[in-house]
Amino acid sequence: QITLRESGPTLVKPTQTLTLTCSFSGFSLSASGVGVGWIRQPPGKALEWLALIYWNDDKRYNPSLKNRVTITKDTSKDQVVLTLTNMDPEDTATYFCAHRTFGLLSGFDHWGQGNLVTVSS
Amino acid sequence: DVQLTQFPSSLSASVGDRVTLTCRASQRISNYLNWYKQKAGRAPKLLIHAASTLQTGVPSRFSGSGSGTDFTLTISSLQPEDFATYYCQQSFGGITFGPGTKVDVK
Numbered sequence: 001q002i003t004l005r006e007s008g009p010t011l012v013k014p015t016q017t018l019t020l021t022c023s024f025s026g027f028s029l030s031a032s033g034v035g036v037g038w039i040r041q042p043p044g045k046a047l048e049w050l051a052l053i054y055w056n057d058d059k060r061y062n063p064s065l066k067n068r069v070t071i072t073k074d075t076s077k078d079q080v081v082l083t084l085t086n087m088d089p090e091d092t093a094t095y096f097c098a099h100r101t102f103g104l105l106s107g108f109d110h111w112g113q114g115n116l117v118t119v120s121s
Numbered sequence: 122d123v124q125l126t127q128f129p130s131s132l133s134a135s136v137g138d139r140v141t142l143t144c145r146a147s148q149r150i151s152n153y154l155n156w157y158k159q160k161a162g163r164a165p166k167l168l169i170h171a172a173s174t175l176q177t178g179v180p181s182r183f184s185g186s187g188s189g190t191d192f193t194l195t196i197s198s199l200q201p202e203d204f205a206t207y208y209c210q211q212s213f214g215g216i217t218f219g220p221g222t223k224v225d226v227k
Contacts, residue, residue, distance in 0.1 A: 037216075047157075047165065047208055049216040063122065063215065096164055104212050105171040107155035111164035 002026035004036075004097050006115035012087050013121050020115060022080040022097030029055055029075050035100040036080040037108060038071065040093040048093075053080060054102055089119045123147055123211050125219035133227040140196040142222045144209035149189045153213040156185055156194045159221075160205045168207075169194065199224070 008020035020038070027034055037052040051071040052060040059071055070083045080097060094116045098108035124147040134140050144154065152172035157165040167176050169185040172192055182197040196203055204226055209219040 039218075046220045047159075047210075047218040049210075049218065052216070060215075098164075104153045106212070107157070107167040107170040107176075107210065108165070109167045109170075109176065111166075114164055 002099055002110040004099060004110060004112035006095060006097050006112045008095075008115055008117070010116060011118050011120065014088055014119060016087050018082075018084040018087050018091070018117060020082045020084075020095055020097075020117075022082070022112060024078050024080070024097075024099070026110075027099065029053075029073050029078070029080070031055055033102040035102055036073070037098050037100050038080075038082045038095060039098060039108065040091075040095045041114075042090075042093040045093075050084075050095075051082060052100065087119045091117070092119045093117060123150060123214040123217055125209055125211055125217055127207075127209060127219040127222050129222060130220065131223040131225065133225055134199050135227045136199055136201060138199045140199050140203075140224060142194045142207055142224075144187075144192045144194070144219050146190045146192075146211055146213075148214070150211050150213035152188050153211055154185075154187065154192050155210045155212070156183075157208045157210065158203075158205045159208065165208060 004024045035054040038050040053071045068085045073080045094114040096114045097112045099110040126145045154172045156169040159165040173185045206221045206223045208221045
């Protein structure tokens with residue numbers, strides 16, 4: 001059974017760096033074809049994909065955020081970490097991590113419950 | 122970047138209705154299109170991948186079709202648990218989500 005859980009701060013100040021951790025079970029990020037992505041959703045708005053990392057350390061980023069976002073993995077801890085620099089109130093959102101299988105036809109088939117992050121001074 | 126448009130943005134329907142939602146891509150994306158359902162305050166749930174393949178465990182009243190730029194998600198007989206917001210997502214050029222279609226009670 002695949003499960004994912006996001007953890008991190010619920011409140012950050014403008015200009016600070018956000019660090020979120022996705023802890024997962026039921027799969028290994030060292031297994032071929034496995035990926036974990038981050039998606040966020042501002043209150044009342046649509047989903048926005050942020051970043052994706054695969055078992056082979058292939059990393060993909062949303063071009064609109066590429067200079068601010070970094071994704072890394074710790075296979076030994078079954079964790080994926082997202083960092084987003086220079087936070088702004090417009091980054092207020094629920095941040096989800098999700099499992100994805102490598103391949104253009106795949107969707108995000110298992111999701112965490114989300115971590116609401118508010119950006120305010 | 123591939124942009125996705127969904128219409129209608131919202132619709133009101135009754136239990137038992139047949140509902141069709143549309144997603145249009147700004148360029149041809151073959152069948153690299155997925156559909157999600159999201160209830161308020163919950164994480165999205167993948168319903169369909171590759172435009173028409175039902176995820177395991179998803180009821181057969183859901184179906185997807187389309188290729189190229191135009192895609193549809195059809196719910197053959199709306200059930201109470203289907204009132205939600207539905208998003209399409211493409212993975213042909215990067216990954217983008219559509220703006221969503223909210224299905225609420227008439």
